[in-house]
Amino acid sequence: xxxxxxxxxxxxxxxxxxxxxxxxxxxxxxxxxSSNGSTGKKEGGTAATGEGLPxxxxxxxxxxxxxxxxxxxxxxxxxxxGSQVTEVLYDGLTQVxxxxxxxxxxxxxWSGNDDATEWTFTLKEDxxxxxxxxxxxxxKKAWERVLNPDLASTLSYHLLVITxxxxxxxxxxDEITGVVADDDAMTLTVSLDAPLSDFxxxxxxxxxxxxxxxxxxxxxxxxxxxxxxxxxxxxxxYKMSEPWKDDQYIKVEANENxxxxxxxxxxxxxxxxxxVESAYAAFESGEADTGYIPPGAFxxxxxxxxxxxxxxxxxxxxxxxxxxxxxxGEDNLAVxxxxxxxxxxxxxxxxxxxxxxxxxxxxTPPGIPGYAEDLCGGYCEYDPDRATDLVDDWGKAETMRxxxxxxxxxxxxxxxxxxxxxxxxxxxxxVEQDPRxxxxxxxxxKKEGGCVMCRAGWIWDYPSYYNAMYALFTSTSIDGDNLxxxxxxxxxxxxNAAAAETDEDARNELWNEAEKQLxxxxxxxxxxxxxxxxxxxxRVENLVANGLQAVNYPEMSLAG
Amino acid sequence: MLGYAIRRVAQAxxxxxxxxxxxxxxxxxxxxxxxxIISGGTGRNIPEATRQNIEEKYGFDDPIPVQFVNYWKGVLxxxxxxxxxxxxxxxxxxxxxxxxxxxxxxxALMLEAVIGIGVGLVSSxxxxxxxDTLVTLTTTIAMAIPVFVTGYLLIYFFAIRSFQDGWPAxxxxxxxxxxxxxxxxxxxxxxxxxxxxxxxxxxxxxxQIAVIARMMRATMLETINTDxxxxxxxxxxxxxxxxxxxxxxxxLIPIVTLIGLDFGTLVGAAVLTETVFSYNGMxxxxxxxxxxxxxxxxxxxxxxxxxxxxxxxxxxxxxxxMLDPRIRYED
Numbered sequence: 001x002x003x004x005x006x007x008x009x010x011x012x013x014x015x016x017x018x019x020x021x022x023x024x025x026x027x028x029x030x031x032x033x034s035s036n037g038s039t040g041k042k043e044g045g046t047a048a049t050g051e052g053l054p055x056x057x058x059x060x061x062x063x064x065x066x067x068x069x070x071x072x073x074x075x076x077x078x079x080x081x082g083s084q085v086t087e088v089l090y091d092g093l094t095q096v097x098x099x100x101x102x103x104x105x106x107x108x109x110w111s112g113n114d115d116a117t118e119w120t121f122t123l124k125e126d127x128x129x130x131x132x133x134x135x136x137x138x139x140k141k142a143w144e145r146v147l148n149p150d151l152a153s154t155l156s157y158h159l160l161v162i163t164x165x166x167x168x169x170x171x172x173x174d175e176i177t178g179v180v181a182d183d184d185a186m187t188l189t190v191s192l193d194a195p196l197s198d199f200x201x202x203x204x205x206x207x208x209x210x211x212x213x214x215x216x217x218x219x220x221x222x223x224x225x226x227x228x229x230x231x232x233x234x235x236x237x238y239k240m241s242e243p244w245k246d247d248q249y250i251k252v253e254a255n256e257n258x259x260x261x262x263x264x265x266x267x268x269x270x271x272x273x274x275x276v277e278s279a280y281a282a283f284e285s286g287e288a289d290t291g292y293i294p295p296g297a298f299x300x301x302x303x304x305x306x307x308x309x310x311x312x313x314x315x316x317x318x319x320x321x322x323x324x325x326x327x328x329g330e331d332n333l334a335v336x337x338x339x340x341x342x343x344x345x346x347x348x349x350x351x352x353x354x355x356x357x358x359x360x361x362x363x364t365p366p367g368i369p370g371y372a373e374d375l376c377g378g379y380c381e382y383d384p385d386r387a388t389d390l391v392d393d394w395g396k397a398e399t400m401r402x403x404x405x406x407x408x409x410x411x412x413x414x415x416x417x418x419x420x421x422x423x424x425x426x427x428x429x430x431v432e433q434d435p436r437x438x439x440x441x442x443x444x445x446k447k448e449g450g451c452v453m454c455r456a457g458w459i460w461d462y463p464s465y466y467n468a469m470y471a472l473f474t475s476t477s478i479d480g481d482n483l484x485x486x487x488x489x490x491x492x493x494x495x496n497a498a499a500a501e502t503d504e505d506a507r508n509e510l511w512n513e514a515e516k517q518l519x520x521x522x523x524x525x526x527x528x529x530x531x532x533x534x535x536x537x538x539r540v541e542n543l544v545a546n547g548l549q550a551v552n553y554p555e556m557s558l559a560g
Numbered sequence: 561m562l563g564y565a566i567r568r569v570a571q572a573x574x575x576x577x578x579x580x581x582x583x584x585x586x587x588x589x590x591x592x593x594x595x596x597i598i599s600g601g602t603g604r605n606i607p608e609a610t611r612q613n614i615e616e617k618y619g620f621d622d623p624i625p626v627q628f629v630n631y632w633k634g635v636l637x638x639x640x641x642x643x644x645x646x647x648x649x650x651x652x653x654x655x656x657x658x659x660x661x662x663x664x665x666x667x668a669l670m671l672e673a674v675i676g677i678g679v680g681l682v683s684s685x686x687x688x689x690x691x692d693t694l695v696t697l698t699t700t701i702a703m704a705i706p707v708f709v710t711g712y713l714l715i716y717f718f719a720i721r722s723f724q725d726g727w728p729a730x731x732x733x734x735x736x737x738x739x740x741x742x743x744x745x746x747x748x749x750x751x752x753x754x755x756x757x758x759x760x761x762x763x764x765x766x767x768q769i770a771v772i773a774r775m776m777r778a779t780m781l782e783t784i785n786t787d788x789x790x791x792x793x794x795x796x797x798x799x800x801x802x803x804x805x806x807x808x809x810x811x812l813i814p815i816v817t818l819i820g821l822d823f824g825t826l827v828g829a830a831v832l833t834e835t836v837f838s839y840n841g842m843x844x845x846x847x848x849x850x851x852x853x854x855x856x857x858x859x860x861x862x863x864x865x866x867x868x869x870x871x872x873x874x875x876x877x878x879x880x881x882m883l884d885p886r887i888r889y890e891d
Contacts (some may be wrong), residue, residue, distance in 0.1 A: 150609075222598050222614075227648045246646060248738070248840060274835045274844070278736050281712075285735040427722035436849045447596075498787045521759075 012101055019179075023298030041306045048305055049559070050289055050539030057267040058558060062534050063551070064272040065279035066410040067438030068247045072245040073218075073228045074209035075146040075153050078481075079442060080459050081406040082550055084208045085250055085270055088498055088553050089234035090209035091260065093121050093139065093188070094200050098544040100313075100463050102201050105260075106134060106210070106235070114384075114473070116420035121188045122204075128212045129191045129255045135210075136188040140209035144168055144176055150220045154446055155207040163191040174363040195500040197507075201432045201462035209234060229392075237263040247272055264557035267341035275410040280535075288542050289558075290551075295412040299354035305535040306543075309356065311364050313460035313547040314530030315468065316357070318405075319451045319483035320418070321525060325453065326400055328484075335429070336522035338390035339403075339453070340376070340384045342427040343420055347525055352415045353528070360526035367547060370465045375515040380526060387427040396535040402432035407455035408441035416527070417455060442483075451483040457530065465511040466550040469495050472519055486523040490553055561881055565874065572870040576587035577632075578865050580859055584631065587855045588624055594853060595620065598644045631859075637745075641856030643849070650860035653845065658864045660738055660842040661747050664833075665826035667757060668765040673819060676769045680776025685803060687781065694776070699770035711763040718759060736838035754791040759807070760837040764830055772815060789800055809883045816883070820876035828865030851862050 001271045037294025053059050057203035069082030077083040088340075093107040108123040122480045133267055147156050147168040155554035158163045163178025178191040178287055190200065202208075212234075218227040231240045237260060238252040250270040254263050273279035276294040280301075293301040293309070302309055320336055322328040327335060364374035372481070374380070391397050407413040416433070421431045434452075436444060445451040460467050471481045474492055494517055498510035518524060532545040595614050615621040619630055634641060640650035663763035683695045689837030721727070731756065748754045783789065784807055792802045831843035842861050849857035880887045 027819040220613075223649045225645075229648065245711060247844075273736070274838050278836065278838050281715050281720060285715070286723040287719075287731075287735060417745070437848060440852055441850075506818075 005545050024150040029083065039302075039308055039310050045538045047482070048283060048288075048535070048537040049288060050286075050537035053289060053537070053539075054267075056265070057557070058265045058540070058553070058556070059268055059271050059287065059289045060268055061273060061279040061282050062252070062292040062536075063270050063288075065276045065292040066408070066412070067274065068272050070439050070443060071224070071228065072244065072250070073215075073224050073232065074142070074206045075155065075210070076207055076224055078154050080457075084483060084550065085224055086206045086209070086533060087236070088238040088252060088268070089232060089236045089240065089552060090206060091126070091234075091236045092204055092206065092209045093547040094204040096462055096546065096550065097206050097546060098546050098555070100547045102204060102462060104202075110200050110426065112199065113195070116197040116199065116500075117192045118251060119190045119199050121190075123188065124259070125184045125186075126235055126259045127257055128210075128233050128235045129257050130212065130233050131257060132212050132233075132557075134235050135560050136185045136186060137183050138210035138212070139188055140179045140181040141216050141552040142209060143179065145211060145216055145219055146207055147176070150175065150218045151224065151343065153207075153220070154443075154480045157477050158205055158207050159203065160476055161192050161194060161196055161202075163193050164364050194496060195289050195502065196466070197502055198462070198464045198466045198499075201464050204465075206460050225453055226553065227389075235259075236282070237261075239266065241267065247274070262553070263554040265553070268553060276412045283535060289537045290543070291535045293535055295352040296354075297417055297539075298533070301535050302356075303510060306538065306540070306549075308532045308534040308536070308543060308545040309365070310545075310547075311358065311365070312532055312545075312549050313368055313463060314549060315363055315458045316416075316456070316527045317360070317363075317456055318525040318527065318531055319454045319456050320523070320525055321443070321452050322484050322486045323448075324452060326396060327403065330521075332396075333482050333522055334390045334394040334527070335378050335396070338394065338427060339429070339523060340379045340525050341381065341387040341390065341425060342423045342429075343525070343527070344382045344423055345380070346382065348416055349420050349528055351419065353531075358534040360528050363472075363518065363524065363526055364511075365460075365529040368460065368463055369504070370464055370511050372512050372515075375512060376519050376526065377516065379519060384423070384427050391428045397428050397430075400430055402430040404432050404434040404452040405455070406441075406445065406452060408438040409435050410438040434557075446479060446481075448479075448485070451485070453525075454483055456483055459530065461548065463547060465508065466499055469511060469514055470499065484523055486518075486521070488521060488523070489518070491517045491521070491523075492516050529544060561878065565878060566681075568874050572874070574862060574865075575870060576583060576866050580863050581628070583862055584628060584764070584855075584857055586812045587853065587858070590853065594618070594644050594855065598647075609741060615640070634718045635863075640860040641873070645849075645852055646855045653857055654767075654860055654864055657840055657842045657845045659742075660839065661827050661830065661843065662759060662868065663742065664830065664839065664841060665823060666746055669760040669823060671765040671821060672768045672822070674719050675765075676772025677776050677815060679769075680773040680835060681780060681803075681808065682814075683773065684780035684784065690743055691813050692777075695773060699774050701797065702724060702770035703767055705766070706832070707763055707831045708836050711833060712758070714759045714763055715836070737840070738838075738840040755795040756837075756839075759885045760833050760839050763836070764826060764833045772818060776811065776815055783807045783811045812878060812883055816879055817874055820873045822867035823872045825866065827868050828862070832860075842848065 021064060028246045034094050064081050066081065069079060069085070071077045072082045072085045074086050076084045091105045093105060094102050094106040097103050106123050106126050108124045110119060110121040112436065123136055128134060137442065145160055146153050147159055147165055149169060149171040156169055160169065162176055164176045167173040167179065168176055180189040214233060215227055218224045230243050231243060237255055237258050239255040240255040241251045244250045248490060249272055251267070253267045273282065276292050280291050280297060282288045282296050282391050293484045301307060320327055326332060349355055349357050349359055361373055361380050364371050403424065417433055421433055424431045445454045456467050471477055473482060473485045473486050474495055478487065494510065494514035498507055498514055501507040501510055532549055535544055536543050539559045541559050543551065544555050545551045562763065564801050580583050595611055598614055598618065598696055640654065642649050643653065679695055683692045685694055711863040715735050718731065718733040722732040734755040737756045739756050741749035741753060743749040748757050789802060789807055827842065828846065829843050830841060833846040834840065834841040842865065846861045847859055
């Protein structure tokens with residue numbers, strides 16, 4: 001899930017690396033805190049006291065603030081918003097904590113072989129909220145369900161690295177041969193087609209969640225829709241207290257059968273708003289414990305309310321179609337470079353985000369191990385003159401179709417898109433704004449011919465270079481999160497080489513090379529790196545939104 | 561009059577049939593693939609076998625006339641189909657959103673009628689007074705303000721500022737949401753419910769109040785200058801009797817028509833209000849379903865709107881007889 005928000009649990013890189021060899025400490029560059037640094041609670045309280053709200057319930061308006069989520073089932077939840085709900089309902093093998101470390105969840109320990117092609121996880125005793133035991137086979141069968149071709153899940157590419165997964169995805173097998181589930185020994189052994197040292201981090205993603213028997217029979221799109229709208233059974237700290245009410249709310253309560261640390265807040269109401277402004281209005285009127293800061297309100301919100309607004313591992317960008325005859329491929333490199341040079345990122349940052357976000361100089365943000373500055377190679381700067389020249393070189397400005405600037409409604413992107421449209425027209429390009437319904441936006445963009453120049457966001461699933469590089473740009477992710485449908489064997493080779501490299505420094509260099517290849521082809525237009533945008537009431541304690549924009553609901557408490 | 565009413569109800573049936581049928585065929589002209597939407601909207605290459613299964617289950621492989629007949633057969637037995645997006649029966653969605661829209665529309669209507677007619681009436685009786693000038697001015701401004709601006713302003717003052725500046729509790733409204741429980745269909749059963757209903761009702765009614773006020777003033781002034789009113793005055797009737805018993809009833813006929821025409825919009829197209837106030841109504845449900853080509857939902861909800869609209873207009877037409885005895889209904 002990525003698009004709007006995603007919170008995958010991230011397995012501590014440090015943990016997995018220590019198990020391998022090179023524990024070379026890694027140069028963890030501190031994410032440069034941009035403007036505010038006002039994250040945290042305000043002394044003396046704020047106007048949002050939380051008074052009048054039910055004592056035992058957290059009224060949440062930040063998660064589902066931009067629209068009804070498209071999915072919350074682990075096999076299909078591919079947006080940050082929907083999967084935030086999934087995360088409190090399901091525990092996977094590993095998870096990412098508030099400090100961005102990969103830590104145990106259902107798996108108490110794990111180890112990999114020398115070349116990171118085989119991983120063995122040892123599971124603890126765990127059960128679903130209905131008492132059914134969580135076994136290694138619960139994981140294996142759940143993964144097979146994700147790969148079921150009838151489902152055509154956009155998240156299945158996460159599993160394709162597992163041996164035998166491709167056969168299941170194509171309908172030639174029912175079982176993933178590379179996964180061995182030993183229910184007696186409580187171990188799960190996974191063989192991979194290619195070395196992947198980050199695999200323990202990868203499995204923290206909600207798509208790898210275990211599923212109970214009841215869910216396994218829901219294998220097609222409409223069956224999953226039905227299951228999601230009933231009471232989904234999971235093994236997480238919370239369980240659904242009533243079915244999802246479309247466009248209104250998703251209500252959860254503490255799971256008494258949870259085998260981990262019991263959550264401190266008995267109930268959470270995830271309220272669904274039609275747009276972020278309404279969610280914020282609800283927060284300002286004292287109806288909510290948490291809210292999402294809409295564009296333009298950043299300065300005001302961070303100075304008035306308790307907030308969590310640190311930079312995160314997230315990229316706000318425009319995907320651009322590799323297959324389009326006027327924009328894509330090698331022939332049209334000049335126009336893509338022109339587009340990137342034409343966009344005034346600083347203006348967007350100032351006008352829409354009150355200076356809070358940093359303009360992106362590449363895909364991977366500071367804080368991710370291996371980060372290097374300006375991998376964009378100078379094309380992510382504001383240079384409209386050069387852009388105009390490139391448009392002339394391109395030569396199609398007279399006859400071109402207007403570029404469709406696509407974006408999802410309800411997420412507060414209107415201002416950004418307006419500025420981009422203005423910028424592009426200023427260098428001689430024809431542009432057309434194309435707003436879409438928020439709930440189905442990403443489903444539409446993933447289709448062939450869907451994304452022309454589409455606004456998107458990617459929040460890292462775990463603090464690893466591999467994540468975005470693989471999910472957004474490899475050819476295996478076409479029809480999935482590779483919205484632009486970028487297809488380059490040169491890139492795929494470099495990415496695979498990097499993923500397979502076990503030495504950390506060498507790996508990071510290879511990733512830098514891969515990212516440079518990306519920009520040599522100008523396959524993506526990065527805009528800025530996300531910050532968290534959460535405000536919360538005085539009675540909320542210990543709210544931490546980590547670098548992956550996942551909020552630690554099970555660890556929060558309500559004062560008073 | 562009863563005969564007239566029955567004839568009108570009988571006429572309504574072909575109207576509903578034609579309206580929905582037109583929509584039905586319209587959807588087949590528009591781009592969009594229901595099979596993709598049903599299979600979760602993923603857009604991935606859906607395997608042939610799955611596609612065939614879905615087509616069979618939903619009848620997409622039948623020729624259009626057959627699908628048409630099947631649809632109406634279903635409707636007559638109470639089955640409005642299932643949503644392509646969520647798989648929930650359309651009837652469930654209708655039960656949820658239609659009553660909410662009708663309630664909101666009724667409240668907006670009451671506000672429009674009472675305030676609009678009242679203000680317009682007083683304005684006409686006290687022509688050119690300070691009150692009249694004030695009304696003319698404010699209605700001009702009010703008609704120009706879009707509903708979402710009114711909506712946000714109301715939220716800003718009565719939900720946000722009232723909370724933050726500590727206004728008295730009875731003035732604090734909710735910023736959005738839909739009342740859960742109702743009493744006698746139109747009254748919210750809880751305190752909270754009233755707070756969720758009032759602002760959207762005002763926002764929705766706002767522009768129309770101004771329109772009705774002005775129209776009322778105009779028709780009253782026209783009526784007041786007719787011969788029979790002069791006669792009534794000459795007869796020695798009190799001013800009150802002249803205005804209320806004779807003038808008002810005639811002036812109301814165009815107003816009542818206006819209200820009837822507006823009701824359909826209030827019920828089925830209050831999208832902006834519903835979005836601003838996160839109110840779970842038919843307008844936003846239809847828009848969303850239309851965007852997603854969720855045909856059964858659009859057809860089902862539109863059918864409700866058409867039926868409600870026809871019913872309200874029948875009531876309006878019947879009311880003419882009460883307002884103006886000269887109008888008789890030939891059998």
